[in-house]
Amino acid sequence: MSKPTKTVPNFASEAQERAFWEKNDSADYQDWSKAKRVVLPNLKPTTKTISLRLPQHLLDSIKAAANARDVPYQSLIKVWLQEKLHSH
Structure with missing residues (x-):
């Protein structure tokens, strides 16, 4: 009613x-x-801040790779993690 x-x-x-x-x-x-109910497929998922300890030489290598691709290094790490996750 x-x-x-x-x-x-x-x-x-x-x-x-x-x-x-x-x-x-x-x-x-x-x-x-x-x-x-509606579905909003273009919304970005909620993110969670984490702390990750890496050896300095590894972080320097990641930053160099990100710089060569002209992307932020944290974004590159996320892309690599996502790719690795989907490859299994």
């Missing part, structure tokens, strides 16, 4: 809209029972 919904007002600014939604329940303005 659908609940009658109120009309969302027009906002002059994003700050005004933010203030409105902080004080109002969206269920009064939207019938969430009719909502559909």
Whole structure:
């Protein structure tokens, strides 16, 4: 059974809209029972920061390889790890 919904007002600014939604329940303005799930395939996955200890000569070699490809060394490490993972 659908609940009658109120009309969302027009906002002059994003700050005004933010203030409105902080004080109002969206269920009064939207019938969430009719909502559909969406897939957003182009979103980047969440990343997690890690600490990795490498011998200095290995890190220098990775940085040189990244510099030769004109990419950040951390990005190159991620590409190499992904490639290695998929090769098994």
